[in-house]
Amino acid sequence: MTRYFADYAWLGGDQVSDRVLIEVDGERITAVSAGQDRPADAIHLAGVTVPGLANAHSHAFHRALRGRTHRGGGTFWTWREDMYAVAGRLDPDSYHALARATYAEMALAGITCVGEFHYVHHTPDGTPYPESNALGEALIAAAADAGIRITLLDTCYLTGGFGVDLQGPQVRFTDGSAANWAERVDRLTAPAHARIGAAIHSVRAVPADQLSTVASWAHEHGTPLHFHMSEQRAE
Structure with missing residues (x-):
C-alpha cells in the first residue's frame, strides 16, 4: 500500500x-x-x-500533418490525401519518432494513458515486415519512452470503401481478411505499460460479413473494441 x-x-x-x-x-x-x-x-x-487524463483515440502519425492540411479551407477528402501521403512514407523508425513526440506532448499536458488507433501495419507495398507487428511494437516502445500507458487498438482495415478495392497507401493497412488480422494480432505481446485492444476502422473499410470476427476476437480476449462509428455522412 x-x-x-x-x-x-x-x-x-x-x-x-x-x-x-x-x-x-x-x-x-x-x-x-x-x-x-x-x-x-x-x-x-x-x-x-489532478487525475491523469485519458486520450481514447489517437493517430500518432497525424502529428506530421500539422499546418499542412487547410489549403483553401480544406475538406475531408483533401485532408485524407495528405494523411495518406504521410502514411505511405512511414517505417518503424520514423513512426517511433513521431509517436514518441506525440506521446511526450500528451504526458506534458497531463495525459497518462492513450488509446492508439493503429492501422498502418505493413510495408508500403503491403508486404508484411519480417516481424509482422514491427509498427505496432514501435508505438508501444514510443509510449514507454514518453512515460505514458498505451492501449494499442490494432485496427482491421480491408476495403477502400463500400465495394471499393484498396488503393495506394491503403494497401499497407490490410491483412486481407479479418481472420488474417486476428492471426497477426495474436502475435502481439504487451509489456507492463501496454495492453492490446481491437478496432474496426469503419463500416466502409470492413465488410459486414467480417465484423463479427473482430468482435469475437475482442470478446474472447477480454479487450476493448473500438471503431469509427460514423466518420463521414455516407456512413
Missing part, C-alpha cells in the same frame, strides 16, 4: 478539495478522502493534484 497526501486535489465539480489522502494498492487507487491529516508515511504532493 502506498499513500499520497495532496495539499489540494480536483475530485470533480467546480472546486478543489484540500488535504486529500490517496491510497494506492499496486496499480489501483483504493481510496480517496478529503480533509485528512497528513500521515507520516505519505508521499507529499504539493500544489493542486
